[in-house]
């Protein structure tokens with residue numbers, strides 16, 4: 062079962078899963094990987110980046126330690142299987158707990174531990190050197206963990222010269238007899254002619270300007286990475302002045318054999334006829350994210366701080382190392398010596414894995430100036446470059462015990478991670494052309510900035526992955542292989558030579574536009590895909606530029622027109638859409654409004670209904686309560702007026718009144734009239750009660766008088782008359798009681814009517830009846846009073862007469878005065894005889910003073926009896942409604 066391994070964070074996107082594979086140990090189920098070889102692709106005629114794997118043998122110390130070496134297994138020349146180590150402590154967290162997976166990687170070519178330096182050179186460098194001699198730019202860089210054999214591969218040791226010395230030998234062998242006089246070419250390379258004396262500057266100025274102009278033209282069309290070329294005065298030229306320092310350095314350096322036998326081939330196949338070459342080399346390192354020129358002698362005096370170099374962009378945006386020393390070399394030996402000098406200045410340190418571990422990325426560059434002495438407008442040049450980069454090895458920071466080593470390891474890992482991100486981004490952009498491209502983070506580290514040109518189509522890169530077979534470094538090796546797996550998916554950018562064809566087509570177009578016949582004559586030269594930019598003279602290039610300018614102008618106008626028409630079209634379409642939307646919105650709004658109206662109408666109706674129902678229920682409940690209270694009231698009233706003669710319970714009517722008033726107030730705000738009536742009723746009831754109590758009092762008083770009037774046997778005719786009058790008075794009194802009972806019943810019915818709250822008219826009628834009844838009673842009482850007064854006077858006369866008859870006259874107080882005293886009137890005899898007792902009359906007719914001589918306190922202290930208040934209240938009661946009875950029912954109630 063094939064399993065895809067997760068890529069390192071930030072290094073792989075989803076599409077890149079599956080670039081490398083992990084499989085179970087059952088090799089029968091191995092999934093066949095995609096073709097990762099650097100062959101021609103069917104589409105786009107682009108080539109995959111070549112990635113070579115080199116596995117070094119175990120060295121002595123590792124053998125002594127008993128390092129496990131069964132992890133790395135070469136399946137075939139292109140496929141590697143990486144088995145996890147048997148000892149579990151060698152595995153890191155990424156592998157722990159996971160089944161024993163086998164990782165499968167495919168490379169352009171795999172070199173095993175037995176591969177010699179020569180074999181590896183022929184495998185990797187041979188073609189690269191040939192391409193550089195043909196004018197291409199090439200980069201070869203080694204990648205791997207520390208102590209994996211990178212430096213060994215690049216430089217070699219002893220008799221085993223590495224790729225770089227072999228490349229130098231190869232270059233100079235092929236350039237034998239073609240090396241150009243270097244002095245004439247200095248201005249071509251120098252942007253800062255520091256090596257010239259002030260007197261020579263003026264003489265060289267004219268020539269240099271023309272050459273620089275030519276060089277600039279060439280660079281602009283040639284599109285290649287261009288470094289700032291400068292020659293240090295101190296370092297001299299051509300290796301002549303370097304000889305002394307070389308001798309000193311070379312004594313300390315390894316004695317690499319650089320004889321001509323290190324290469325098995327020679328010859329100058331493929332080189333252009335008549336072209337001469339000049340070779341220049343530079344060597345610098347990137348240490349802790351600073352650039353140092355390795356060909357500059359380190360300061361001997363303290364502070365021994367090395368001068369750093371700066372990265373700059375030329376006017377075409379291509380990065381180059383400013384003020385870097387370029388040394389012209391005439392032979393492989395000279396170049397090798399320069400390399401060794403730089404190697405001596407390079408930062409090395411002893412780590413626990415490698416006692417000569419590179420702590421920096423070292424970059425050696427060789428530039429070839431292709432000189433065409435017989436160019437159409439004089440001398441023309443072309444520059445090609447071979448850059449060999451020995452990257453520092455990735456390592457675990459925690460393995461470093463020194464703070465300086467830790468810092469170096471951090472910087473190394475950061476820059477390598479950035480390189481990985483750049484490659485991943487490039488890979489993403491190449492495989493997802495329809496999507497917007499990712500920004501390639503070249504600027505995130507110095508290393509990627511320096512190498513940017515080789516990844517941006519201005520050259521080609523080739524990668525050598527070094528691994529060691531040690532099981533102890535399994536995890537780091539796995540990460541390095543994963544990184545290289547991404548690089549195998551990269552394709553090279555379009556080759557620069559296609560630009561030549563483009564320029565040719567532009568020139569053809571221009572000629573066709575201007576003069577067709579002329580073109581026909583010149584048209585015999587077909588576009589040369591394999592040609593070089595130097596084949597064009599300056600006039601042709603100027604014409605091409607002119608055509609390009611015209612084309613740019615035309616396209617600009619076209620674009621503006623297109624933009625205007627697109628804008629117009631978009632505007633009109635937008636207007637249509639907006640109009641439609643507006644219409645739709647207004648329709649929707651209208652329907653929404655109607656819907657809302659309907660909904661709220663329903664809601665209001667429902668609310669009205671529910672409120673009506675609620676209040677009806679409330680009123681019914683209150684009616685029932687009031688009826689019950691009224692019944693209670695009636696019962697209590699009957700009980701009071703019964704034989705028991707119990708005093709009336711003032712609480713009951715009060716409670717009834719309270720119920721009535723609360724009922725009325727709660728029924729609705731519109732029943733204010735009913736509440737008024739209820740108030741009136743309650744007042745009437747209260748006064749009625751008072752009347753009752755007063756009536757009872759008077760009845761008792763009357764009985765008392767009757768008892769007093771009871772005469773002995775010889776009463777005669779007077780007694781009979783008094784008896785008759787008394788009977789009449791009793792009769793009137795009974796009638797009065799009956800009237801009062803009827804009045805009570807009327808009042809109760811009025812109270813019920815009021816409590817019904819819809820029968821206001823009935824209540825008014827009942828009250829009017831009660832009023833008339835009270836008036837009648839008033840009259841009856843008045844008559845009774847008069848009768849009683851007469852009876853009293855008569856009785857007094859008779860009593861006096863009887864007293865005179867029965868007993869001799871006594872000088873004492875007459876009994877009438879005693880009775881008056883008893884009654885509390887305190888009046889004199891004559892006054893008492895001619896007038897009724899004041900309290901009696903005052904109690905019955907207080908509103909009408911019987912005499913002007915009536916005692917002032919009585920009239921002032923009691924301005925009106927309850928009865929008079931009743932009468933007064935009746936007069937103030939609201940008049941009956943003028944509206945017909947049936948209309949008033951539908952009114953307030």
Ligand SMILES: Nc1ncnc2c1ncn2[C@@H]1O[C@H](COP(=O)(O)OP(=O)(O)OP(=O)(O)O)[C@@H](O)[C@H]1O
Pocket residue numbers: 116117118120174205206207208209210211212213214218415417418419420452453454455527
């Ligand atoms: N192919 C090989 N055959 C024999 N010995 C080798 C081979 N490759 C590497 N070695 C030895 O392995 C050791 C480490 O090699 P080297 O210094 O080149 O590693 P490195 O990757 O450059 O390490 P660092 O990144 O720390 O500089 C050296 O002693 C070297 O001689």
